[in-house]
Amino acid sequence: MSEILNEILSANKKYASGFKSKSELKSPPKKHFAILTCMDARLDPAKFAGLAEGDAHVIRNAGGRVSDDAIRSLLISHKLLGTDEWFVIQHTSCGMCCVTNEEIDKEFGIENESKKIDWLTFEDNKKCLKEDLEKLKNHSLVPDSIKIHGLIYDVKTGFLEKL
Ligand SMILES: [Zn+2]
Known part of the structure; x- marks a missing residue:
């Protein structure tokens, strides 16, 4: 067995032994957000x-x-499980920032156009988050009633900053 698997199973034993009332939890999120x-x-x-x-x-x-x-x-979260407020939280020093799709393609040795994936890399935290929020708000199946927030988490301080 792998060492990590052992660690996980042993941590899980401890966790499950204190499970108690969590067995009564319902599937729809109590706080109605995602x-x-x-x-x-x-x-x-x-x-x-x-x-x-x-x-x-x-x-x-x-x-x-x-x-x-x-x-x-997110759509399933709302429609089937009742969330009505969504938080998109990106962060500083993200590994997807400041690399290009081409650079990641190279890591995989992808040259064939048909094998290419959009890795969703980006160059600027705030610009990226703004565009993602727009994409979400403008999606035809996302109702106007959903409150959508954008935040950036600072990995150096642990603080969230509202966009
Ligand atoms: Zn990241």
Whole structure:
């Protein structure tokens, strides 16, 4: 067995032994909101936003970008599970910033046009977040009633800054 798997299973044993009332949690988030953020290991939404199990949806991808799949999850979060406020949280020193699609293609040795992926890289935090918020707000299936916020998390201080 892998060492990491052992560590996870042992940590999980401790966690599950204190599970108690969490078994009664319902699937729709108690606080009726969703966070879309980056997968960066330095970001822990439960900690920086004060969340407990059952409180909110947290959707993560490389960059915390408003990708088609992030939109899919947010729409499900709203329509089927009742969230009506969404937070897009990107961050400083993101690995998807300041690299290009071409550079990432090179990492994979992708030369064939048909194999290319849009890696959703970006150059400027605020510009990127602004464009992503616009994309989300203007999506035909996103109702005007949803409150949508954009924030940037500072990995040096732990503070969130509202765009
Ligand atoms: Zn990131």
